[in-house]
Amino acid sequence: MPTVDNPAGKTLAELGAASPDEVAQLFSEVRALFDNQAAKQLDPATWEALKQVWTGRKSGVLTLITDNWLKPATPELKRAVGQELNKLKAQVESTLEARKRDVESLAEHAASAKDRADLSLPGVLRPVGTHHLIRQVFQEIEDIFFSIGFSVVEGPEIETPYYNFEALNIPEFHPVRDDMDTFYLELPKGAPGPLLLRTHTSPVQIRTMEKRQPPVRVIVPGKVYRRDNPDATHSFMFHQIEGLAVDSDITFCDFTGTIDYFVKQFFGESVKTRFRPSYFPFTEPSVEFDVSCVFCGGSGTAKSGGTCGKCKGSRWIELFGAGMVDPAVYGFVNYDPKKVSGFAFGIGIDRLAMLKYGIDDIQAFFQNDVRFLRQFP
Amino acid sequence: MKVAYNWLKEFVDLSVPAEEIASRLAFSGTNIAGIENGAHGAVIDAEISSNRPDCLGMLGIAREISAIYRLPLKPVAPKPAESTSAKASGAVRVKIEAPELCGRFTARVVRGVKIQPSPAWLKNRLEAAGVASINNVVDISNYVLLELGHPLHTFDYDLLRNHSIVVRRAKAGEKLKTLDGIERTLDPGIPLVCDTDGARAVGIGGIMGGGETEISFSTKNVLIECAWFDPIAIRRATRFLKLHTEASTRFGRGADPEMAETASRRCAELILQLAGGELLAGVIDVYPGKRAAKKITLTRAEFLRVMGADVPDKDLEAILSALGFAPVRVDDNRGAANSLLAAWECTQPSWRADAEREIDLVEEVARVYGLDNFPPRLPVARIAAARLPHHEAETRLRERLIGLGYHEIITIPHVAEERNDLFRPPDAQVAKLANPLSEEAGVLKSTGLVTLAGAIEWNLNHGQRNIRLFEIGRQYRLVDGKPVETRVLTVGATGAAREQGLYDAAREYNFADLKGDLDAIGALSGGFRWEDGGPEWLNAAKRGTLRLGQEGNQPIGAAGLLAKRVADKFKFRQDVFLAELDLGAVDCMFYGVKNNRRYEPLPRFPGVERDFSVFLEDGQSFAEVKKAIEALGIPEVTSVAAADLFRGKNVPAGKYSLLVRVTFQSREATLTEAQINDFSGRIVSALEKTLGASLRAA
């Protein structure tokens, strides 16, 4: 307990202070007294007592000085006393506040081992769900294309041969149909025309152009189906994002620029891109699009030193097919092929996700094992 | 297609290594699967796309290389010595009765050949290309096929009866035993090569010859057939017969009709060289399908419109010439090089049925010139982009469910019909597959429930017990034979709602968890109305039908405990809760509710809570209590909530005790004790009177 052996209990006259210098001298004695008491080792109780002694409303030192020194002071001294008192007050308050932080922190540190939180224990785990990885990749791609003016549209998964094949310049007995083994629906007698499960998202190109006049800029996320026996790299259902841009002035350069932009956003600026001529009935010129292998940095050599397993040492990974919309397609949607041009692409989402995250079995996406789902929160 | 490097040298003077050629081919449109360095030199494995049958031969690949490197292509001009005495026209007659299937048929005859094994160089070439050697004459026809890309067939001339060949449609059900020893049943879409004026079939035109007239080691005289068959007819026939051959691949994609006679001559030349004999003078050439070459105009304006960057005249013309398009400048500015007004008249080569439009020429020039010569740029968007109409509603719903602990799943909609029927409403018509891969994947799901239950099953079978899943997907049904795909939200949960942990006791997921979670998403759309009843797949004691908006609106879904009968089919040994909602209605209400949502000022005066503890008969619902209180019309009643519920100790049998918490609050003033006592008194008597409820001391 600090003792109150200080001059504040007496008036200035009693203390014999008659000049501003003498007042200042008195205050510096009081300050020294406070500093001395505040510097001592404190705990919450002694801190509280110190606070009472100095700032207590009834008989704290500051109150006593106000009552005994300031109020009865002669007009000549009043100003000096007032200034010194304010200084003292500010010092006492800020020192007390600072000491309080020290005292609390000391007390918390001193808490017994029993009360201390064990940081190696888990917190209360509220169950939180996850976005499906395919959905995450869809969203990422949608956002990239949305940012450069592509709207998002959808279409039916059960299609007619017209939209899935004919209007895309794939007539019956076209060799390309052999590569797209197709599921057909069993229809009741008398039902109009055959129905199939779309083998690509491209039918939505046709459906979109039927409804809208150029400029058209859309992407189409969705499920597609091919009648392949399931294994680690084949699923008879998988996902695509179709892209289509048609306008009065779209060229091949716009097409490669768009794809280039997308890939750099998705895989990073350092990825390299290349286009190889290819063939699809609904695009011309058609290309296959490759990116430099994201696993070996395009070196063909794995970190361990051997051949990169992902690109098999070729330094490139084939991503998807695309091209300029074949003018024949415009004929099916009443666009004038002499006035408009455009490009289209179809990105396989599952494969992209497998590449990006190193997943070696496409079936994992559709088994929906919660242990798999939790890996991609 | 295996391309032997050394073989290519017969057509172009190559000085660059095979690796470089392969790479240049890959960047001009010939996909390369790999290169092998074998006993007979480098062999490039080229994957020829279906539009380029001309590249299914060394000559075609050599032509591509000649265009890439601007090297001259050596001409193919075989000149076999012919008999001075005997003419082919005296030895065989040919008639095409089905010109729509067979556009050209040529025949040559070589007499006095010696069938023997092929010399080493021929065997090696075939081996490099992956073809087994049989005898010299058969090997020669395979060699010419690989070299020129045109299929041929050789007959033992003496086994052909009366040497009057007819090409006609097969009769329905007509049979022929082909070279591979299989008897095949034909149909009228199939071109048939016959002898004896059409009486006996000796080969399926363009696909495979017959077994009875095949070349053997005793063959003395050979008839060389080199024809042209219609690609669509051949593709139709191969599908019908399920028979694919080297010949059918080439004819099916479109062979070069002009090449037929040349290939026949090349074949005769090689036979004379390797098997001896005498070639009868002349050729029988029936050619009803001959057509004049098509003219195609290419303008620089169109090239620029499509490609966005230019190619100089010099390169453009060199590329088109090398590929056989014979470009000729036809515009009025012919003197000006690289004129923007330049136009070229080109001639479609007979081997390029795929290239008949201006856009095809644009592609030819661009691909050979090199696609990396066209600088990428990002086009300006001229219209605002829009998300899917349900994007916001679906995103909010998805985020909320994930926050509530549900994992989003994606399932394959193909399911077993038997399982699908467990959830299918009786009036919903199933969308069944005509050609499923298996019965387990025989129909498209009529509800999302069947695949969600399947996902729960997978997890339970893989050691997971506490599972919360949802799927935003489609259900597939037929309505009057027309497909209807409906967007649905399916939710499923089982196991612990809360697991035993450091701080909490375990609790099983129950109906109230499902209801609470669904109400949390329902709040986004104005709140669900829960009503009694529901579909058969739910347990009748623990299920509800959900509606949105006004009373009497159509139900939008159902939720509850999976019925035991259904759970048993999945071998579920723990309670499984499922719900399915029509997303169309949920999304629609989401936007309606959102747009009508308005700020409500917060009350300035404190609210007061009073608890009422009532005994109710089993079967009496909380809703009845709430309704009785609300019927009093006391405006200061701001909430009526169920605070606690119990049965058992101190509660008579057949009854239960419900603690009802009522909040009173006024917007005008702080409520007095007297006001609150008055409200409470009215509530007590209303509950006693309308429900016969007895009150416990609260």
Ligand SMILES: [Zn+2]
């Ligand atoms: Zn790599």
